Amino acid sequence: MPLAFYKKPALVVYVTCGDPDLATTREIVLAAIEAGADVIELGVPFSDPVADGPVIQRASERALKHGTSLAQVLTLAAEVRVQAQSTGLIIFSYLNPILQMGMEKFCKVTRAAGVDGVLVTDLPVEEAGEYLRAMRKYDLAPVFLAAPTSPDGRLKRIAEASRGFVYAVSRTGVTGTRQELASDAKKLVKRLRRVTKLPIALGFGISTAEQFAEVGEFADAVVVGSAIVEHIERNRGREAAAVGEFVRTLLAGAQLSVAAR
Amino acid sequence: MAALEELEREYERAKRDKKFQARLTQLLTTYAGRPTPLFFARRLTEKLGGAKIYLKREDLLHTGAHKINNCLGQGLLVERMGKHRVIAETGAGQHGVATATVCALLGFECVVYMGTEDMRRQELNVFRMRLLGAEVRGVESGSRTLKDAINEAMRDWVTNVRTTHYLLGSVLGAHPYPTMVRDFHRVIGREARAQILKAEGKLPAAIIACVGGGSNSIGIFYDFIKDEKVRLIGVEAGGRGEKLGDHAARFRGGSPGVLQGTYSYVLQDSGGQIALTHSVSAGLDYPSIGPEHAALRDAGRAEYVPASDAEALAATTLLARTEGIIPALESAHAVAEVVKRAPRMKKSEIVIVNISGRGDKDIGIMRENLNLD
Numbered sequence: 001m002p003l004a005f006y007k008k009p010a011l012v013v014y015v016t017c018g019d020p021d022l023a024t025t026r027e028i029v030l031a032a033i034e035a036g037a038d039v040i041e042l043g044v045p046f047s048d049p050v051a052d053g054p055v056i057q058r059a060s061e062r063a064l065k066h067g068t069s070l071a072q073v074l075t076l077a078a079e080v081r082v083q084a085q086s087t088g089l090i091i092f093s094y095l096n097p098i099l100q101m102g103m104e105k106f107c108k109v110t111r112a113a114g115v116d117g118v119l120v121t122d123l124p125v126e127e128a129g130e131y132l133r134a135m136r137k138y139d140l141a142p143v144f145l146a147a148p149t150s151p152d153g154r155l156k157r158i159a160e161a162s163r164g165f166v167y168a169v170s171r172t173g174v175t176g177t178r179q180e181l182a183s184d185a186k187k188l189v190k191r192l193r194r195v196t197k198l199p200i201a202l203g204f205g206i207s208t209a210e211q212f213a214e215v216g217e218f219a220d221a222v223v224v225g226s227a228i229v230e231h232i233e234r235n236r237g238r239e240a241a242a243v244g245e246f247v248r249t250l251l252a253g254a255q256l257s258v259a260a261r
Numbered sequence: 262m263a264a265l266e267e268l269e270r271e272y273e274r275a276k277r278d279k280k281f282q283a284r285l286t287q288l289l290t291t292y293a294g295r296p297t298p299l300f301f302a303r304r305l306t307e308k309l310g311g312a313k314i315y316l317k318r319e320d321l322l323h324t325g326a327h328k329i330n331n332c333l334g335q336g337l338l339v340e341r342m343g344k345h346r347v348i349a350e351t352g353a354g355q356h357g358v359a360t361a362t363v364c365a366l367l368g369f370e371c372v373v374y375m376g377t378e379d380m381r382r383q384e385l386n387v388f389r390m391r392l393l394g395a396e397v398r399g400v401e402s403g404s405r406t407l408k409d410a411i412n413e414a415m416r417d418w419v420t421n422v423r424t425t426h427y428l429l430g431s432v433l434g435a436h437p438y439p440t441m442v443r444d445f446h447r448v449i450g451r452e453a454r455a456q457i458l459k460a461e462g463k464l465p466a467a468i469i470a471c472v473g474g475g476s477n478s479i480g481i482f483y484d485f486i487k488d489e490k491v492r493l494i495g496v497e498a499g500g501r502g503e504k505l506g507d508h509a510a511r512f513r514g515g516s517p518g519v520l521q522g523t524y525s526y527v528l529q530d531s532g533g534q535i536a537l538t539h540s541v542s543a544g545l546d547y548p549s550i551g552p553e554h555a556a557l558r559d560a561g562r563a564e565y566v567p568a569s570d571a572e573a574l575a576a577t578t579l580l581a582r583t584e585g586i587i588p589a590l591e592s593a594h595a596v597a598e599v600v601k602r603a604p605r606m607k608k609s610e611i612v613i614v615n616i617s618g619r620g621d622k623d624i625g626i627m628r629e630n631l632n633l634d
Binding site for chain 2: 049050051064067069095096100122126147149172173174
């Protein structure tokens with residue numbers, strides 16, 4: 001099962017598919033894998049990304065301008081899978097594009113593409129019954145977001161419904177880079193450890209090698225999203241190379257920090 | 262989720278709390294100006310030559326629209342929850358003004374998100390909010406209208422949820438908002454029902470109200486739902502045409518989907534991306550509709566029809582000149598429907614139109630669109 005974290009900490013890379021175009025997304029993803037990413041989150045652009053900050057909002061707008069669709073993202077996933085057998089692949093989407101495709105069809109196509117898991121940002125675990133049944137039927141791992149404000153009972157429910165790993169959100173708010181990591185993050189991971197044996201990936205706001213190393217000390221994996229998308233935005237024409245370099249910097253920082261200890 | 266659960270708990274408690282209800286009633290009476298009159302529109306009735314037309318005058322409320330009913334209710338809940346910062350979205354600016362007003366009244370910090378397109382067309386309300394001490398934050402994304410303002414308010418809320426209450430202004434969003442906002446507006450229908458029985462000794466044949474998110478309409482419909490002979494008619498924004506992007510008639514061009522935490526009818530493309538909308542009235546310019554309206558429609562209890570920009574503007578002039586009432590462009594859509602419907606009804610039948618807001622805020626747009634020289 002590719003949804004495994006081989007390194008400690010492992011690196012989960014998010015990209016908004018279709019930004020700047022699907023062919024380039026494919027190159028970016030392969031470059032990130034080549035540079036050492038363990039899991040790739042393939043973001044499906046949505047017109048109303050309420051959980052995202054300005055960086056991913058802009059990426060979604062760019063991707064939608066030329067009509068990037070969920071179906072196209074799943075085709076891209078299948079292509080990536082052919083070239084990268086041991087990398088974990090996750091579809092990261094808002095609920096509505098999935099509903100329009102149909103939950104059953106979505107799971108079927110996603111499974112056939114060789115994807116391992118799915119994260120639906122705006123589907124709370126409380127409303128996820130039908131989704132969880134379909135995910136189980138097609139042997140896909142549902143990943144849910146756990147927030148610092150979630151009470152213990154809810155964390156337990158999230159952990160029980162999740163497969164592969166639990167995605168811990170470092171602080172309240174939307175996606176986007178931050179200078180400092182809230183002390184919320186460490187506390188949340190600790191609380192999650194009490195209710196689950198699944199690995200825990202921490203995301204939201206992580207953009208530097210130092211932060212990557214810092215988080216790596218208490219979480220099993222680190223999700224980097226907006227910082228990746230920002231590199232794509234800033235390096236027109238050499239997106240894949242820029243992302244590859246950035247991923248290597250992140251991982252090198254963590255190794256230095258481990259060596260220092 | 263935790264904040265929604267806290268809100269639901271607090272709201273359920275407040276519903277049963279006599280002191281809370283008494284304070285709300287007192288503010289609605291002495292501050293907002295309830296009950297609002299139910300006015301017999303004699304000249305409009307004669308002109309249309311059919312059903313007897315009554316107008317529910319929500320436009321006479323403090324701040325100029327029904328929105329204050331919900332803002333006072335949620336404002337008192339904010340006090341109970343011990344929060345001190347309130348955020349809101351606004352389309353036409355009426356909900357923003359009502360929120361800013363209640364925040365001034367109760368002493369809360371207030372931030373209102375508003376699409377920059379709406380700020381342009383409702384600039385008077387932007388100034389009113391600022392005058393009341395609120396910060397108005399322009400939203401540049403998407404169509405720069407109500408939908409985008411809600412997105413931005415939701416982003417603020419998830420970031421500052423520990424200190425902040427999101428005072429959502431329509432029967433939209435995640436539970437408990439659609440239920441709670443409806444309950445705070447039920448007073449419209451409760452009053453109207455008692456008033457028409459007193460004036461005419463019988464129930465109306467139809468109730469007509471405009472539907473953006475659907476707060477004024479569900480408010481006036483709700484106490485009539487059990488009266489099965491009363492037709493409930495919601496009027497959506499037909500905009501400038503039937504093409505996707507040219508209107509906000511969710512029941513004509515929409516399909517089931519999820520937007521901003523609500524499963525309802527949504528204007529969208531085949532891939533599930535939310536469509537842009539258009540209406541001359543900012544308050545109706547939204548791609549989804551309150552889920553209870555979707556349920557009433559699917560159950561066949563309520564019907565929904567569109568009125569175009571041009572019909573709404575014509576209805577504005579008509580109401581101004583027959584009754585001396587300048588309705589908000591939102592409410593003018595309901596008036597446009599009674600113009601079509603009343604002549605086909607019997608003279609013995611009664612129809613109530615909800616004038617949900619007054620037109621002062623729209624004078625600029627009316628001037629651009631109506632040539633009166």
